[in-house]
Amino acid sequence: MKTCMSTSGRACRASARRSGFALAIVFVAAAALGSLRPTRVASQDHNFAGSVQTNYLWVATDPDAREQTFDGFTNELSLKVAVDFSDAVSANIKLCYGCHGVELGMAFTDLRVLDELNFRAGRFSPSFGDFPLRHDPANHLTADKPLPYDMGRMLRLREFNLSVLPAPYVDQGLEINGTHWFGDYLQLDYAAYLIGGLRGGQDAVDVDFMESRQPYYVDNNSEPAVGGRAALTWDATPDMMFTVGASGMAGHYDPKRELEYVLLGADLYARLYTLNLHAEYLVRRTQMALGDDPDSRFRYGPGGSGEYDDFFVKDGFYVEGNLPVTRRLELVARFDGLRRLGNVTINSPLRSRSVVLRYTAGVNVVFDGSVRLKVSGEVYDFSDFDDEVAANVGFVAAF
Amino acid sequence: MTTSGRLWLLLLLSSAWAAGSCASQLEARRGDALDVSGYPPDVQAAYDVFAVRCSRCHTLARPFNARITEDAHWIRYVARMRLQPASGINQKNGEIILKFLLFYTAELRRQEASEGAPPDIPRPPESPGWTDSEPEPPTRQVDAGVVEPAPPGETGVDSGAPSSDTAPTSPPAPALGRDS
CATH class of the missing domain: 1.20.5 (Single alpha-helices involved in coiled-coils or other helix-helix interfaces)
Structure with a gap:
């Protein structure tokens, strides 16, 4: 000195x-x-996990279904390595291959100071909703995902521009999360994060989800999005568990930071003996660029105030139950829906209120060695298109 | 065949290979269905806790296929899982789950040793993950790779894999590393 x-x-x-x-x-x-510092062991623990799912989507009512979805065979692969450097520090790296090519699903480090205080930095799925916890095909029991989280399996995916928040939504940033038990029965989880946020082009009318996966993984508007989640779990009995959660995310998605989106979600999970019930609702309010000449850009004219609404709302829900009936047989039932409310571009086949409801029933055959055959039938009820009947036959292995 | 056709064929073959790899490990990797009727009653009870809590976000195939070989690794693994959102795994449940997983791993090790195959899950010389407050359970080495419970009369609880000629016994439930 x-x-x-x-x-x-x-x-x-x-x-x-x-x-x-x-x-x-x-x-x-x-x-x-x-x-x-490591409390006991200085060595690293490595754990490798992965899954592969091959699915065949057959649309019985449309011989040219490739025009509205990815039908036929699709393949999803994920490979993950988790490394525990110590009791307090761990890292996860996950590579995925799907319809969108190779994707880095995880590349983050966790620093756990306390159960109640964990710092996560890197590329990860920010805490939002219940389904992303089990988005891997080996972890959920249907071949496709619920409509609010669909990423390329739903019919009319291009017309609806995918779902509310395609899962897994992966982004770069920092998340602070934690968990706290109140006694032996109540668990509170919470998370708050800053991430790059959803992306879209200049003068856009909706989010462009492909941009989130464009290499390289960089922000498009020099401003992070903010979000968070809180969930309360009641560990009622050894055979019954209930979780209720709420999530939110907000930011701008265009390069000039003029177009805002707000995303909210609520979820419910119940475990009743061997029956698992999941229910979620998601809603996204997305601002649209009206442009210099909204008359030529949008199908519908201004409202009663004489001005064009500069936003639309997309919301969706699902209710799903699964029940193992024997050691090798599981039943799955799901009811889900997706809705878009608001003005549409002049060429859009949608109306100002477009809805799709879907009814799914499935049977899974569980083989030893963690191999599952997922068979399901689906009925789509569209407000703006012909109704469709589809079937999925998926073969998934977790290793 | 076109390039995309070859790619699909490659992916299908990869899938078949992966599935075949899993299916060929029927005895060691039992997927979601595990028959615990031959396990000690306390381990059967621990399995019930494990089966409910550890199927919240993934199937039970995940932990069964983890191929974790060291007790200390399981301790860290369960501690990390305990902190997952809505896990429903409190400190007490975590220790119960760990009790089952340690017994399961020891049982796998015993099976592989009794089949005469070269054990690919070596028994660590000691269990480094036990906390300072908990004494190392008394054991005696029988042969390479197998640890037999201590004879009656010694203090402490049973530990490690049961030998092939003894009834299954359960390991103690070690404390998880980090507490709230």
Whole structure:
């Protein structure tokens, strides 16, 4: 540390204060790092996991279904490595291959200071909703995903521009999360995060989900989106468990940060002996660029106020139950829907209120060695298109 | 055949290979269905806790196929899972789940050793994951790779894999590393 021989007393005191402050920061940082040191074992633990699902989608009512979805064979592969550096530090890396090509599904590090305080940095699925917890094809029991989270399996996917939030939604950023138990029965989970956010083009009228997966993974508008989640779990009995959760996310999706989106969700999970019930509702309010000449851009004219609405709302829900009836047989039933409310572009086949409801019933055959055959039938009830009947036959292995 | 056709063929073959790899491990990797009727009653009870909590976000194939070989690794693994959102795994349940997983791993190890195959799940020389507050359970080494429970009369609880000529016994439930 410098002496004060050649400086004035005031400058010397200021310098000493700065030095003391810097020392205090170093001390606190060292103490924090010290608290993160491995408590018992210095070695790393590696765990490899993966899954592969091959699915055949047959649309019985449309011989040219490729015009409205990815029918026929599709394949999804995921490979994941989890590394526990210590009790407090771990990292996860996951590579996926699907209809959109190769994707980095996870690349993040967790720093756990307490059960109630975990820092997650990197590329991850921000905490939103219940389904993303089990989005991997090996972890959910239908070949496709619920409509609010669909990413390329639903019929008329292009007309609806996919779902409310295609899962897995992966982004870069920082998340602070934690969990706390109140006694032995109530668990509170929470998370808050800053991420790049949904992306879209200049003067856009909706989010472009392909942009979220464009290499390289960079933000498009120099402004993070913000979000969070809270969930309360009641561990009622050894055979019964209930979770209720709420999620939110908001930000701008265009390069000029003029178009805003707000995404909200609520979810419910119940475990009643061997019966699993999931229910969720998602809604996204998305601002649209009206442009210089809205008359030529939009199908519907201005409202009663004489002005064009500059937003639309897309919401969706699902209710799903699954029940293992024997050690090798599972029943799955699902009712889900997706709705878009608001003005549409002049060429859109949708109306200002477009709805799709879907009814799904399925049977899974469980083989030893964690291989499942998923068979399901689906009936689509469209408000703006002909109704469709489809079937999925999926073969999934977790390894 | 076109390039995309070859790609699809490659993916299908990869899928078949992956599925075949899983299916060929029927004894060691039992998928979602595990018959625990031959396990000690306390481990059967622990399995029930495990089966409910650990199928919340994934199928039970995940932990069964994890191929984790060291107790310390399981301790960290369960501690990490316990902190997953809505896991329903509190400290007490975590220890019960760990009790089952350690017994399951030891049982796999015993099966593989008794089949004469070179054990690919080596028994660690000691269980490094036990917490400081909990003494190392007394055991005696019988032969390479197999640890037999200590004879009656010694203090402590049973530990490790049962030998092939003894009834299955359950390991203790070690404490998880980090507490709230």
